[in-house]
Amino acid sequence: xxxxxxxxxxxxxxxxxxxxxxxxxxxxxxxxxxxxxxxxxxxxxxxxxxxxxxxxxxxxxxxxxxxxxxxxxxxxxxxxxxxxxxxxxxxxxxxxxxxxxxxxxxxxxxxxxxxxxxxxxxxxxxxxxxxxxxxxxxxxxxxxxxxxxxxxxxxxxxxxxxxxxxxxxxxxxxxxxxxxxxxxxxxxxxxxxxxxxxxxxxxxxxxxxxxxxxxxxxxxxxxxxxxxxxxxxxxxxxxxxxxxxxxxxxxxxxxxxxxxxxxxxx
Amino acid sequence: xxxxxxxxxxxxxxxxxxxxxxxxxxxxxxxxxxxxxxxxxxxxxxxxxxxxxxxxxxxxxxxxxxxxxxxxxxxxxxxxxxxxxxxxxxxxxxxxxxxxxxxxxxxxxxxxxxxxxxxxxxxxxxxxxxxxxxxxxxxxxxxxxxxxxxxxxxxxxxxxxxxxxxxxxxxxxxxxxxxxxxxxxxxxxxxxxxxxxxxxxxxxxxxx
Numbered sequence: 513x514x515x516x517x518x519x520x521x522x523x524x525x526x527x528x529x530x531x532x533x534x535x536x537x538x539x540x541x542x543x544x545x546x547x548x549x550x551x552x553x554x555x556x557x558x559x560x561x562x563x564x565x566x567x568x569x570x571x572x573x574x575x576x577x578x579x580x581x582x583x584x585x586x587x588x589x590x591x592x593x594x595x596x597x598x599x600x601x602x603x604x605x606x607x608x609x610x611x612x613x614x615x616x617x618x619x620x621x622x623x624x625x626x627x628x629x630x631x632x633x634x635x636x637x638x639x640x641x642x643x644x645x646x647x648x649x650x651x652x653x654x655x656x657x658x659x660x661x662x663x664x665x666x667x668x669x670x671x672x673x674x675x676x677x678x679x680x681x682x683x684x685x686x687x688x689x690x691x692x693x694x695x696x697x698x699x700x701x702x703x704x705x706x707x708x709x710x711x712x713x714x715x716x717x718x719x720x721x722x723x724x725x726x727x728x729x730x731x732x733x734x735x736x737x738x739x740x741x742x743x744x745x746x747x748x749x750x751x752x753x754x755x756x757x758x759x760x761x762x763x764x765x766x767x768x769x770x771x772x773x774x775x776x777x778x
Numbered sequence: 779x780x781x782x783x784x785x786x787x788x789x790x791x792x793x794x795x796x797x798x799x800x801x802x803x804x805x806x807x808x809x810x811x812x813x814x815x816x817x818x819x820x821x822x823x824x825x826x827x828x829x830x831x832x833x834x835x836x837x838x839x840x841x842x843x844x845x846x847x848x849x850x851x852x853x854x855x856x857x858x859x860x861x862x863x864x865x866x867x868x869x870x871x872x873x874x875x876x877x878x879x880x881x882x883x884x885x886x887x888x889x890x891x892x893x894x895x896x897x898x899x900x901x902x903x904x905x906x907x908x909x910x911x912x913x914x915x916x917x918x919x920x921x922x923x924x925x926x927x928x929x930x931x932x933x934x935x936x937x938x939x940x941x942x943x944x945x946x947x948x949x950x951x952x953x954x955x956x957x958x959x960x961x962x963x964x965x966x967x968x969x970x971x972x973x974x975x976x977x978x979x980x981x982x983x984x985x986x
Contacts (some may be wrong), residue, residue, distance in 0.1 A: 542864055545785075547985065552791045553922035560793075562920030566975050572985035573946060578902050580913050580928075581986045583862035584852060585878035593813035603811050604935040623786045646797045648846070648885070649806035656981035662801040693928025696799055698794065705864070706852045707986040709924060710916050713792040727793060730922055736790040762786045 536539025543577030553730035583705035587632040598676035603660030611678030613754040619671045623765030627671025632702040636662040638663040642683030694721035703763040811815030811893040813932040818881035820894040828894030840968035843888025847918035850880040858898030909937035948970035
């Protein structure tokens with residue numbers, strides 16, 4: 513019997529025998545742990561120049577999570593197509609895209625370490641030459657006719673996801689005159705409640721552009737920055753086919769709702 | 779030394795960047811890739827409720843519209859119920875309404891639109907009625923961590939005046955930054971909003 517089941521049984525026994533109930537923790541409200549903003553980049557980070565005019569200057573108003581924040585959109589396999597997690601094939605016209613074949617896999621967890629099941633993970637990236645398939649990207653590297661550069665996956669019951677792609681290239685951008693983005697993949701993750709919504713970027717172990725990136729270095733916490741760097745996962749690689757990188761994602765944890773049957777479990 | 783608690787740390791946010799459309803609205807980036815796409819239309823012909831258009835812009839510190847911003851909205855249905863298992867309030871679920879959509883701003887004008895329904899009032903945990911509102915999440919190049927705000931409705935004056943969240947805002951003048959203004963255009967109901975990232979009319983953003 514789990515500790516929680518034992519507590520429930522004790523409470524039920526007490527009620528049946530008309531004895532005072534044992535102490536139990538107060539009902540949680542299902543709200544999320546307060547966000548630790550010290551590990552996130554501040555809105556106003558002058559080294560990343562675009563943030564200067566786009567950063568609120570008033571304090572954020574702290575809001576206890578209500579049903580509006582605890583809930584969020586629910587997605588299912590009906591929202592996805594069969595090739596959505598295969599960027600090597602999902603835009604191929606007359607062959608495979610150019611570049612290093614890689615697999616990216618990992619778990620979406622919350623701060624308690626529980627997997628976040630059935631949540632939507634979306635990803636997008638430049639091609640092997642560092643060029644995005646986007647009407648506003650004018651970098652001189654060529655567009656790859658066989659590479660779209662986006663995909664999505666739904667995590668399984670344990671929060672696990674994976675997709676196949678080619679390794680993106682670094683590219684220059686206008687911040688300082690010689691600013692280059694390290695190779696990266698953008699990630700969008702939902703979680704179970706709208707307050708968990710997160711967009712981030714995954715980087716690759718060993719990339720020498722990481723310590724000089726004006727966007728990455730907006731993150732004030734060294735460990736938080738390191739957690740965006742995916743290690744090579746040689747054991748999970750496919751011999752003679754693809755290298756694999758591991759990228760776990762942590763979303764905010766939820767306060768327990770003791771003694772309630774939550775669909776997410778407890 | 780006490781026992782370690784061993785919580786994990788949340789993954790750090792990073793900007794969505796200027797090419798966010800590739801991943802989230804590829805049609806706007808200029809190509810067609812997915813069989814099924816998410817959009818700024820939250821309604822089907824069978825959705826219950828009053829059809830409305832939400833229309834607005836996000837302005838930077840100079841008052842210039844952002845032309846590469848992406849908004850997502852999350853809202854209750856016409857009965858005030860969210861389409862999510864954690865909402866066990868009394869209002870009826872509407873299986874033709876997920877309650878979520880996303881929109882990119884127009885690359886020239888910065889205009890953002892959603893086609894949705896007006897949500898019903900929500901009852902909070904303390905049993906108080908909350909004014910109808912739409913939850914908004916904003917990402918873009920230059921925005922390091924997604925911004926949370928809300929849109930309320932100008933024709934809900936009494937409900938807005940009693941709303942527990944609007945009343946958390948100390949300066950009454952700032953509450954108006956969250957009120958979308960109702961008008962009718964060619965027989966359609968339009969609610970207009972402006973989100974100011976900075977300046978004397980800076981929108982109220984929430985740490986949720």
